[in-house]
Amino acid sequence: MEIIVAMVLGGLVGAFVLPERFLRLNSLLQLISTTLLIFSMGVMLGSRDQFLAELASVGFASIMFCLLPTAFSTAAVYALTRLLMREHLESAKREKNERDADSAGSQASERTLIACAVGALLFGACYGLSPILLAPIEWLAASSDWILIALVFFVGISVGASKGIVEKVKRYHVKALVIPLGIVVGSLAGGLAASALCGMNPAVGCAVASGLGWYSLSGVVLTDLVNAQVGSITFLSNLLRELVSFFSIPWIARHLNFLTCIAPAGATSEDTTLPMLIKCTNEETVVLAVVNGVVCSALVPVLISLLQP
16 A cells, blocks of 8 residues: 555656656666665575575576566567557557667666666675674665655656656556456466476466565465475565566567566566666556556465465
8 A cells, every 4th residue: 555655646746746857866766766675685585594505495496486477477468468458559669669769878777777786686685695784784674665665656756747647547447457467377377387397286386476576475475375495486486586577677678568568577566666667668557567566466365375275
């Protein structure tokens, strides 16, 4: 609920309060918030008990349960949007062409965001693995929820500053659910494929993949419902999915279509991956990403409870 409130408040500020000359500052604040958030994720990952031993024992399965559900989801959403939302892709295609005309500036912005994300993740993980404890960094890592809310607020400002965004989104109606449908179907298909490769029970494999990128909830739930090893695979694979989606969005935007950029993010499309989506797509896609994130997040506990053996 806090995420939605922050997005709405940011949208109102962007639409009615913030002068256009401050939008560049808002983009800088998005970059800073994203870097801090990913740094806190790195600290959390490195601080995880026996992280390196866990990575060695379940690393292959975690990678498979990240890459295959992500790839299948991307393929499913691409096919469904091409089939059912063709008319809505035309305006996005025109914006893509305009973006390509200014490719040097947009790609430099994307590279800056990716470089900051990679550096923050590695630095955070190294800090988490080290025995050093620094009060400011500990406070920063513990404040990730507030950083996330600030990030969504800044993204909301960018969305609110876009003229005519509400009218554009109204055109989708129920078709907005095509994206979460493709993500769920693709993730479960990828989970079946990964479970076959890893010699895992198909029902358990589908449950792991149904985390849809929400690593904190799905990892804890499957640890309780199945065992610690499956919980570790679920946690790592869904965390990797969030990170992979962050870095794959620019390629998907250039080679597929804007709506398909939402697919790899899954349930995280309403928060962490929003800055990359707004850099690589458009405000219309960002609003649909928030809708998708809400729907997928609501489905995660339902899917896990239905699919766990």
